[in-house]
Amino acid sequence: MRYEGAVYRPPSEAYSLIIQVTLGCSHNKCTFCSMYKDKKFRIRKLEDIFEDLQMARAYYSTVKRIFLADGDALILKTEDLEKILIKIKELFPECERVGVYATPKDIIRKSEEDMIKLKNLGLKIIYIGVESGSEEILKDIKKGVTGNEMIEAGKKVRKSGIKLSATLISGLGGKEKWEKHAVESAKVISKMNPDYLGLLTLMVERNTEMYEKIQKGEITLLSPKEVMIETREFIKNLHVSNCVFRSNHASNYAPLAAVLNEEKEELLGQLDDFIDGNCDFKSEVYRRL
Numbered sequence: 001m002r003y004e005g006a007v008y009r010p011p012s013e014a015y016s017l018i019i020q021v022t023l024g025c026s027h028n029k030c031t032f033c034s035m036y037k038d039k040k041f042r043i044r045k046l047e048d049i050f051e052d053l054q055m056a057r058a059y060y061s062t063v064k065r066i067f068l069a070d071g072d073a074l075i076l077k078t079e080d081l082e083k084i085l086i087k088i089k090e091l092f093p094e095c096e097r098v099g100v101y102a103t104p105k106d107i108i109r110k111s112e113e114d115m116i117k118l119k120n121l122g123l124k125i126i127y128i129g130v131e132s133g134s135e136e137i138l139k140d141i142k143k144g145v146t147g148n149e150m151i152e153a154g155k156k157v158r159k160s161g162i163k164l165s166a167t168l169i170s171g172l173g174g175k176e177k178w179e180k181h182a183v184e185s186a187k188v189i190s191k192m193n194p195d196y197l198g199l200l201t202l203m204v205e206r207n208t209e210m211y212e213k214i215q216k217g218e219i220t221l222l223s224p225k226e227v228m229i230e231t232r233e234f235i236k237n238l239h240v241s242n243c244v245f246r247s248n249h250a251s252n253y254a255p256l257a258a259v260l261n262e263e264k265e266e267l268l269g270q271l272d273d274f275i276d277g278n279c280d281f282k283s284e285v286y287r288r289l
């Protein structure tokens with residue numbers, strides 16, 4: 001396969017065929033993110049995307065899932081996305097799910113009819129990096145999106161019938177804003193009511209603005225126990241239904257899984273075990289992005 005630069009995908013797309021339809025991220029300003037710093041954003045030509053799909057068809061006998069990378073495939077015009085999804089149907093009739101990362105602004109720009117058209121052509125899951133529900137933290141990290149836009153986008157995805165997967169980052173407000181991060185994120189996620197919710201834990205890379213802020217003492221990282229206290233506060237305030245919650249990414253200090261709110265009490269109990277010192281945290285050396 002032909003890939004340009006580093007390619008990122010959600011953990012649940014580990015076995016998917018990855019096809020780059022854009023290169024990089026159209027926003028590329030978040031203070032904690034170094035993923036696409038080396039890439040100038042552009043949308044790839046349709047003929048190049050089709051060629052990649054044909055190459056993959058010649059190489060793989062069965063493809064059940066396809067993830068359209070990089071940062072925000074939904075920025076493509078609906079008619080171009082339709083052509084890509086139709087080509088996928090022609091070449092990979094066995095494909096059960098196509099997924100994309102999308103920014104809330106991409107989603108808000110699309111009409112409800114467009115979203116339904118895309119769903120009917122095979123777009124089955126959209127991943128949104130919410131990161132935090134706190135307006136203050138969203139501004140601090142230069143996310144370029146408000147909590148209300150996150151909610152509007154999330155509701156639109158769910159209304160279209162496409163599965164919604166949202167991601168938050170523990171520790172993003174540091175010791176200074178952990179409580180705001182927990183409570184406000186719970187408010188936003190409760191209103192979005194995603195099908196899947198992933199919780200990563202902040203890891204800071206040197207080539208980011210966040211790293212510089214930490215060096216200057218503007219943000220203080222949470223300890224593993226403080227991450228659990230923040231997570232507990234978040235879960236306590238969360239009101240969702242039938243949401244598959246996972247915090248088992250390589251960046252996390254502790255593996256957590258539950259269906260929320262149905263298994264909320266059990267999850268709070270697990271968090272208490274970590275907070276009370278009854279369970280060990282993952283060692284810092286084993287954490288990864």
Ligand code: SF4
Binds near residue numbers: 028033071129
């Ligand atoms: S976090 Fe997402 S939106 Fe922000 S710069 Fe990174 S890829 Fe782009």
